[in-house]
Amino acid sequence: MERKRKQILYLVIPCYNEQEVLHETARRLREKMESLMEREMISRESRIMFVNDGSRDRTWEIIRELHESDPIYQGVKLSRNRGHQNALLGGLMTAKEYADMVISMDADLQDDIDVVDQFVEKYYEGCEIVYGVRSARKTDTFFKRFTAEGFYKLINFMGGEVVFNHADYRLMSRRALDELAKYKEVNLFLRGIVPMIGFQTGIVTYERHERFAGESKYPLKKMLALAVDGITSLSIKPIRAIVLLGMLIFLCSIAMLVYSLVQHFLGNTSIGWTSLIVSIWAIGGLQLLAIGVIGEYIGKIYLETKERPKYIIEEVLR
Ligand code: UDP
Numbered sequence: 001m002e003r004k005r006k007q008i009l010y011l012v013i014p015c016y017n018e019q020e021v022l023h024e025t026a027r028r029l030r031e032k033m034e035s036l037m038e039r040e041m042i043s044r045e046s047r048i049m050f051v052n053d054g055s056r057d058r059t060w061e062i063i064r065e066l067h068e069s070d071p072i073y074q075g076v077k078l079s080r081n082r083g084h085q086n087a088l089l090g091g092l093m094t095a096k097e098y099a100d101m102v103i104s105m106d107a108d109l110q111d112d113i114d115v116v117d118q119f120v121e122k123y124y125e126g127c128e129i130v131y132g133v134r135s136a137r138k139t140d141t142f143f144k145r146f147t148a149e150g151f152y153k154l155i156n157f158m159g160g161e162v163v164f165n166h167a168d169y170r171l172m173s174r175r176a177l178d179e180l181a182k183y184k185e186v187n188l189f190l191r192g193i194v195p196m197i198g199f200q201t202g203i204v205t206y207e208r209h210e211r212f213a214g215e216s217k218y219p220l221k222k223m224l225a226l227a228v229d230g231i232t233s234l235s236i237k238p239i240r241a242i243v244l245l246g247m248l249i250f251l252c253s254i255a256m257l258v259y260s261l262v263q264h265f266l267g268n269t270s271i272g273w274t275s276l277i278v279s280i281w282a283i284g285g286l287q288l289l290a291i292g293v294i295g296e297y298i299g300k301i302y303l304e305t306k307e308r309p310k311y312i313i314e315e316v317l318r
């Protein structure tokens with residue numbers, strides 16, 4: 001289904017301590033938006049919305065200055081730092097009230113903004129969601145590439161459904177966002193939830209650049225936390241794995257039982273100290289691991305039952 005053209009596009013950009021990149025990012029994005037407006041691809045009412053995720057530097061002041069200099073810039077201020085996923089969601093939910101389509105991207109413009117044209121084109125062709133997928137990781141260090149690709153493989157292996165090498169660079173129509181708003185969970189892993197929405201989707205590939213200034217706000221520790229959150233919020237495969245492991249150990253224990261009885265009747269009962277010590281440690285360790293995995297899920301249930309808000313908006317500049 002072809003859509004009518006010149007619709008309203010909002011760019012949503014979560015920012016956490018991004019004072020080094022904001023001016024440059026704002027300039028490049030405005031150029032992009034203006035070129036789209038001139039070619040009549042998007043409406044003149046399209047906007048660039050920065051979400052300040054409780055930054056401790058001058059980020060919010062810069063956003064305010066930008067807003068005062070040109071109304072194309074808008075700002076949403078969260079009451080404190082809530083992390084990338086929540087900041088993004090806060091921005092998306094605010095933008096969907098005014099926009100026909102919303103593109104989310106990072107403040108460092110590592111994701112090539114020239115593919116915005118293709119995103120918008122796909123939207124007019126009828127896509128409700130368009131995923132930006134990285135074609136290569138030439139500029140990433142080996143370590144970043146290895147951990148990042150491992151992240152996607154691990155989540156898929158554990159039963160989550162994510163688009164390989166797609167981060168949070170995507171277009172969503174207002175309709176898709178309205179559906180997203182119905183997912184009430186507190187532990188929201190957007191990359192896993194968005195594919196569940198369905199509808200007609202498209203993919204756009206691009207090359208990822210290096211950060212032009214500032215440093216990554218996603219150290220390995222945060223990435224691991226995101227992976228654990230992703231897996232536990234998308235699948236219960238880890239718990240199933242424990243069940244399987246339990247059965248396996250039970251089978252082993254039957255074999256051990258037969259073995260020890262035979263040894264007993266042969267009169268060799270003093271041997272077996274080694275196997276005893278090994279099994280105590282092995283089974284003990286496995287039990288702790290298993291309790292830990294189940295505990296992860298109980299922790300999730302605990303947090304979900306509280307239904308605490310995912311973010312609180314302190315101020316909106318529009
Ligand atoms: N970010 C955020 N809150 C946080 C951490 C990061 O809003 O607590 C934003 C950050 O400002 C950036 C995006 O999330 O726009 C991605 O972060 P970054 O570029 O540092 O991650 P990387 O590209 O290295 O994975």
Ligand code: MG
Nearest residue numbers: 106108110211
């Ligand atoms: Mg980045």
